[in-house]
Amino acid sequence: MAKTDIGPPDYKTMLPPVISRNYGKWLYHEILKPGVLMHIAESGEALYTVRAGSPRLISTDHIREICDLAEKYCDGYLRFTSRHNIEFLLDDKNKVDPLIAELTSLNYPVGGTGHAISNIVHTQGWVHCHTPATDASGPVKALMDEIYDYFVTMKLPNHVRIALACCLNMCGAVHCSDIAILGIHRTVPKTDNTRVPNVCEIPSTVASCPTGAIRGDMKAKTVTVNDEKCMYCGNCYTVCPAMPIADPDNDGISIWVGGKVSNARSAPKFSKLAIPFLPNNPPRWPEVVEAVKNIIEVYASHARKHERVGEWIERVGWERFFTLTGIPFTDKHIDDYDMATETFRTSTQFKWG
Ligand code: SF4
Ligand code: SF4
Secondary structure, three states: OOOOOOOOOOHHHHOOOOHHOOOOEEEEEEEEOOOEEEEEEOOOEEEEEEEOOOOOOOHHHHHHHHHHHHHHHOOEEHHHHHHOEEEEEEHHHHHHHHHHHHHHHOOOOOOOOOOOOOEEEEHHHHHHHOOOOOHHHHHHHHHHHHHHHHOOOOOOOOOOOOEEEEEOOOOHHHOOEEEEEEEEEOOOOOOOOOOOHHHHHHHHHOOOOOOOOOEEOOOOEEEEEOHHHHHOHEEEHHHHHOOOOOOOOEEEEEEOOOEEEOOOOOOOOOEEEEEEEEOOOOOOOOOHHHHHHHHHHHHHHHOOOOOHHHHHHHHHHHHHHHHHHHHEEEHHHHHOOOOOOOOOOOOOOOOOO
């Protein structure tokens, strides 16, 4: 019988020898150039890391190609980062530039270090999930094509983390990123009363609604939705397959800004709504790409060195953020959920326009 509950393989069995030898004994690191890191250990040994972009969704052929490169330059060792970049780990500085030359010839972008825009953390989209309001791989490719230069250089005030989630389950990092792209619905779920009694557990469907818009109809063994209370989150569809919510004409993307997870300088922040709705416009999502580029460019030209997007906005004020970016401020930006009052201004301090 096959073994079970064996857990993941021990990562220590897969470390390059230079890392094993100096594990826990690193002194300092430097970014030698975009995409290349050097770590120096107490022993004096050096580790060189070459970081290359990855589309995350990759074929086994592509993985074999990466493995071949690792065999050729890194004795077969590599790793993937928490933003799905590939890192080739070398102990020989002389191999760094030949590896970069071969990566470049194979169209791998080398970068994503320092004050850059690294990979976009993203989700399944129309490739694999049943609850998305937008795609993931498509918008990510369209956007990274346009902001490619920020991946291969380090010219921003600080790094800008971009994340995408295709519904507000927010798998990933949209709630805590400098710029977040989030799929949203704008129509009420369509309840199929003939299927609800067979495929849905009514109490958990009722309980899934954050606004109490769903009521059980025990006589008909189905549920009713109060359209006025629904804000199209799609939670009910997650638990009840007879309440589909996807709507090609009204689904789209919202843009959020100012989140961060690090504790450097300021505490971690949630990202906040910047643009309530942009249309799904496959295959290149031009409205979304344009909107994100605009925010990056305004941030790049106004923020102080080391300021993250959220720190810059909080310094200049949100009203100034909307003025500088030219993004219209609407009623959709005003929080009306639990604890909304904490987000209202309770001060006379504000700037005109
Ligand atoms: S964010 Fe939503 S739609 Fe996207 S993968 Fe997660 S659950 Fe699925
Ligand atoms: S979409 Fe969300 S708000 Fe609307 S009924 Fe379903 S759970 Fe409630």
